[in-house]
Amino acid sequence: MYKKQFTHKEFIANMRAVAIDGINNAHQGHIGMALGASELFYSMVGEVLKFSPKHPRWFNRDRFVLSAGHGSMGLYSLYHLMGLLTLDDIKAHKLYDSKTPSHPEIEKLHYIDASTGPLGQGVAMGVGMAYSNKYLSNQFNQKDFKIIDHNVFVLCGDGDLQEGVALESLAFAGTNKLSSLIVVHDYNNMQIDTSATEVNNVDFEKYFESIKFNTIILKNNKPENIIEALKKAQKSTRPTYIQVRTTIAFGTKVADTPKGHNGILSEKDTIEYKENLGLSHTNVFEYDPKAYDFGAKLLKSKANLYARWEKKLAQYKEKYPQLAVKLEKILNKEKSFDFSGFKFQKTNVATRDYVDEIMKFMDTHHQNFVGGSADLRGATKVGFDSDKNIKYGIREFAMSAINNGINLHSGLTTFGATFLVFADYAKAALRLGSIMELPNITVFSHDSYQVGGDGPTHQPVEQVTALRSIPNYLVFRPADENEMLNSFKYALALKNTPSAIISTRQPLKSFNLQKDDFKAAYYVHHARNAQVNLLASGSEVELVDKVAQKLAKDGIKANVISVPSLQLLLKDEKLIENLSLDKLPNFAVEATNDPLWFKLAKYNKFDAHLAHDFGHSAPGDFVYELNGFTKENILAKVKSFLSK
Structure with a gap:
């Protein structure tokens, strides 16, 4: 039949x-x-x-x-x-x-x-x-x-x-x-x-x-x-x-x-x-x-495809052994970024200039990474002279989603970059990358009111807040070159967590106290018998250091604590204890509107001076001062805070 x-x-x-x-x-x-x-x-x-x-x-x-x-x-x-x-x-x-x-x-x-x-x-x-x-x-x-x-x-x-x-x-x-x-x-x-x-x-x-x-x-x-x-x-x-x-x-x-x-x-x-x-x-x-x-x-019908390729790979290893070693590192997603020979050539400059030096070193000393900026290499300092450079065009969303795809495909490390205020354009892809645990790194420059003349459309106040709110997404806001280098080292070592590194257009004072391993927070100034902790990240560390110096003249001893990663600090109870955040009143200063700082309130008396509104088309220092980021205003606020 x-x-x-x-x-x-x-x-x-x-x-x-x-x-x-x-x-x-x-x-x-x-x-x-x-x-x-x-x-x-x-x-x-x-x-x-x-x-x-x-x-x-x-x-x-x-x-x-x-x-x-x-x-x-x-x-x-x-x-x-x-x-x-x-x-x-x-x-x-x-x-x-x-x-x-x-x-x-x-x-x-x-x-x-x-x-x-x-x-x-x-x-x-x-x-x-x-x-x-x-x-x-x-x-x-x-x-x-x-x-x-x-x-x-x-x-x-x-x-x-x-x-x-x-x-x-x-x-x-x-x-x-x-x-x-x-x-x-x-x-x-x-x-x-x-x-x-x-x-x-x-x-x-x-x-x-x-x-x-x-x-x-x-x-x-x-x-x-x-x-x-x-x-x-x-x-x-x-x-x-x-x-x-x-x-x-x-x-x-x-x-x-x-x-x-x-x-x-x-x-x-x-x-x-x-x-x-x-x-x-x-x-x-x-x-x-x-x-x-x-x-x-x-x-x-698909069962023998892998075995055939494995046989082909064995032949490739025999014929091109050096290339095969490099390929296997990518296939195995091996990461190795050695900065032992690296030394900054500049100091007391905008933190984006440190990014520039790091990118140039990586381009000539390391493999297995690609990336670039959304048509902002000159401004963000992210890009490469070799074929590692990706010209995304003015496409922030696509840049971040494309980098997710690169991460999914291979063991290549990816970089993206744009102005911080344009993080909104990229955020949906950053969120999806966090869900998939893809360790993409995005550098966001021009980080605060200090952008100045470009006006409120380009002065970010809420972007760091939004980025920190994404689960499994780390934000670093370095204050000087050593914090920048250590932030890069930390981010490059991450296997399942994407991250953002925030940089400035304006020059910042170099403290250079974080010499070795990355620290989520550390003393810039540790006062004996301190009465208050002053905390800040990035641009505002120099400001609170000046406030601490004036407080000392007025008989009030203050610790100055730089916080390159607020998220990691809040997860580290031991570090919180070592920095006496549970023993002293804490006052934070940051040119963002991030309420995450107030999680420190459970340890001791706490208050903060944060950004509260959009900026203006005016010089950066003027806008900064207009929003209360001055030594005099912070000094008065800290004294009032301690008197309550």
Whole structure:
């Protein structure tokens, strides 16, 4: 008897059944993409994507970024039928600590290459991965030996391509000819409130051609056509955009309408839906055994890819041993930044000038890092003369998201830089980097009212506050060159925490007391029989030191404590005790509006003078004084504080 062959169409129907069961079981979810883009998930991940089931973090695997993270169940359903997720994992969709969270998370499942959900950022991270891929390929591939030869696939939706961060990063990708990047657009033309064309009537073919992409437009979503397009894209010398016409919430009563974006189906509608797909198994969480066999064959086709590359790597080590050693350090994410031969050439200058000296030393003495500024190298002093330098353009959000992608792709350390007041442009990517525990470093210069003549739009008062409020994100605000160097050393040693280093445009006095290891806080002046602690960071350390000197003349002895990292100080009970913060009244001064300082109030009497309003278009010293950052005002406040 003739035995009918199980087809990819039947397999995709089973994927849709798994997806709707998982979403229904969670009592909420996004059915639209999970059901509408099944052919895309199958073609991209099941058929084309190069990865290793047993070695999911294999470096030379293809990367897959689901930028439209709300479509996660479309991916999870495929992984389940391929044997990478259990049925219990599908049932645990959206539950605490499951492998199948609402939006993909890298720490939950090894087969996820980026945590996504905030639309547009997945596109930008994919661009970062492709940049890292190109950079490392240029470093290690030889004419006769391509040891790095993978692609970065990004699956995005209509919403992604309305977000500025995606458009910023795509322009960057075209400019930098990131040929390993393949962006697939799930073009269903529907979103939560409207059709996409009602709010974004863009000719994407012309748009992507204008930013130097290879473009492929598919009028249907047949897997054979998608696979052919993907294979064609892999041969392109430019990044590729593939548009695939799909139907949101395919096959349901809300298909091709805004209501199809999210929701669940009733039990009756679910059974009817499965029947309409041609499935004989309509019970919840029951699927055709042939679908599992089909998925197992997809997985088996990828089983030997890692072993082949390992054999190739062994040959590479024999032929290019020195390059192989450098490559393995990157693959193993080994970090080694030695500053033993470093010495500052300047003193008593703006702390951004110390950043300049550190960057120049790193450029000539260290490897395994890349970065630059958002078109502000001359102002922030962050950039390199070598190929380590990245020209992000005026794209702060994309810069930070691209750096997240570079971190996800490889063991390269990344730097970004802009003015502190523009941290808002980057913050969403900094937050996502903190969630993913990516140790990116961002230098923010021009840190206070002292920016002066550029006015309130450029004088940050709330930005340090906002940055410190991000969980798993460290802020350093150094007061002189040694604090700056030690802040860099500390940040470079971090493995799971991103950080910001804040620098000034105006010159600051050099105390040079933090000679060796980094300290979150330390005495700049330790008075015998002190009556009060004066604390400050960055620009204000010199100010409180002058206040302490005047207090001494008035018979009041004060300790002066520099606090390069308020967050680390607050976590260190021993340091708080050693600095007598629990024994003496404490008064803090900082040109930010950060209430975090008031956490010191639980140890002893506390008050602070902080920034309280926007600045003005006027010389920096004038604005500084206008907001009370003068020796006379702080002196009066401290005396009043002690008298209460």
